[in-house]
Amino acid sequence: MSTSKVKAAQLWGKNKEDLTKQLGELKTELGQLRIQKITSSGSKLNKMYAPPSFSSFALSLSRDDTPPPHGGRPYRTRELIADHGSESSGDIRKSIARVLTVINAKQRHQLRLFYKNKKYAPLDLRAKQTRAIRRRLSKADAERVTEKQRKKTQHFPQRKYAVKSA
Numbered sequence: 001m002s003t004s005k006v007k008a009a010q011l012w013g014k015n016k017e018d019l020t021k022q023l024g025e026l027k028t029e030l031g032q033l034r035i036q037k038i039t040s041s042g043s044k045l046n047k048m049y050a051p052p053s054f055s056s057f058a059l060s061l062s063r064d065d066t067p068p069p070h071g072g073r074p075y076r077t078r079e080l081i082a083d084h085g086s087e088s089s090g091d092i093r094k095s096i097a098r099v100l101t102v103i104n105a106k107q108r109h110q111l112r113l114f115y116k117n118k119k120y121a122p123l124d125l126r127a128k129q130t131r132a133i134r135r136r137l138s139k140a141d142a143e144r145v146t147e148k149q150r151k152k153t154q155h156f157p158q159r160k161y162a163v164k165s166a
Helices: 016-047 056-061 084-114 131-135 139-143 147-155
Strands: none
Touching (some): 016 084
16 A cells, blocks of 8 residues: 555646656555544554543543533534544545546647647537627638728738828
8 A cells, every 4th residue: 555645746747648657556545544444443442542531431421511611612523533544545535536537638739739730629628718709700711801892902911101200
């Protein structure tokens, strides 16, 4: 079992086979942690934390309304139970998410390269734009000029003026 967190920077250099292999390892590790958490839940009294002034007998009663010896808010059993598996399972879940994110990003990059010079691309790979921009004329269509307008601009170009300095 690898308890260290997976770094996203290291994942970008790996190929798809390595990433899927690492994903499988992380998923099996998460499954093992779940089983370990279920099997060790019977011995929760062993994992409880009690302050030195609080007797183990009062802790084993675990009543929610039992006031602590120093006054203040009553102890709650769920606060005293130290669930050691939750931190590492959270790390593993985040590591799984990192690996899946890198796999997904690499797949999308390859698809973008594949559809780069094609006439049509999938909607989710197209640039996200507003509706008005999507319905706007293309650059080529916007620059098109009718024959009459072309002749008019050719025979009557815009006049150029110069200011004579004194």
